[in-house]
Amino acid sequence: PAQKVELYRRIAGIRTLDDQQDVIEEMIDRFGDPPEPAMNLVHIAYFKALASAVGISSVLQRKNEWVLRFDSSARVVQALQDNPEQAVLSAGDPPSLLFKGPGGMDRARRFLERIT
Secondary structure, three states, rough: HHHHHHHHHHOOOOOOOOHHHHHHHHHHHHHHHOOHHHHHHHHHHHHHHHHHHOOOOEEEEEEEEHHHHHHHOOOOOOHHOOOOOOOOEEOOOOOOOEEOOOOOOHHHHHHHHOOO
């Protein structure tokens, strides 16, 4: 149990792609090939770290749609101007970007990696 708790702490501490790779390697070393839910947890931790670094206040998943809510509209506009992407701008309060369809999380992740 202590190993798993420590591993969850390491996953929560993921901030960079290198951190993500280190955690995955550690999981493989300790437990063998990680199951898909464990890999999803690692990928989502990295995704949230990227989002936080660029001023995204929340990340939501609804069916085949990923929603990134920014803390200010200026950041959304600048991000879209600098990095055109297959996203839909929602001018609500707070402003959001929607990445729809299959592969939405991957497109959103690539978008975040480019703007960090």
